[in-house]
Amino acid sequence: MTLQRARSGWRAGMLLAWGVAVLLPACSAGPGHPPAGGCDAQAARHLVGQRGTEALGEQARQLAGARRVRLYGPNDAITRDHDLQRLNLALDAQGRIARIVCG
DSSP states (O other): OOHHHHHHHHHHHHHHHHHHHHHHHOOOOOOTOOTTTSSOOOGGGGTSSBBBHHHHHHHHHHTTTSOOOOOOOOOOOOOOOTTTTTTEEEEEEEEEEEEEOOO
């Protein structure tokens, strides 16, 4: 085996180990504990169906432990970036919360 092939295998192994080390803590949060990102959408699930207001958005943000909240309707243009510190409240056509997710 050449030195270059040995280094290549070592790098691949290190990348795999690094990926597991980074992702594993996010999976280890138990029920009722926010994941590593700090947002727990389950804690605000009971708000689904209520009218989406700024005040309710702030309440949901606090319940979920998120740093930011975003309310948006079915025809709103939103960024597709993934922010683990943000709680998203998707509103239906009547302005009621249809879905609550982190990201």
